[in-house]
Amino acid sequence: MAIREIIVLPDKQLRLVSKPVEKVTAELRKLADDMFETMYDAPGIGLAAIQVAQPLRLITMDLAKKNEEGETTPKPRVFINPEIVSSSEELSVYEEGCLSIPEYYEEIERPAKVRVRFMTSTARCMRKTPRACSPPASSMRSTISTACCS
Secondary structure (H helix, E strand, C coil): CCCCCCCCCCCHHHHCCCECCCCCCHHHHHHHHHHHHHHHHCCCCEEEHHHHCCCECEEEECCCCECCCCCECCCCEEEEEEEEEEECCCEEEEEEEECCEEEEEEEEEEECCEEEEEECCCCCEEEECCCCCCCCHHHHHHHHHHHHHC
């Protein structure tokens, strides 16, 4: 694994349209591993491939919570070709940030729940509604929007 450079605004690469992943390969899994190492080092909870100059619809995310001792057990998740298929009318407001816009945080209102269709790093197709977590499922929507609509 390797730590990659996170590109930041105003880098025009962040505006590229991310391409769908055609096939899950060893190279793609290596990219996901590098993205996790980069994300944890930053530190962050989510990273889209475009943020490491790879215009692919690939996201790494870890929304693990701290336990009573203040320790976190990593729960890494890979989302390939993610697509939001539905979202709740109920909204939640949380402070969000972005590793590509350092030191900027904002209160954002998003749907409290989203249903996502994606492929895993083992090429398994999934549909999930993430359980309540902190940060919320709405953070997933933010990261997925970055990967799908960038």
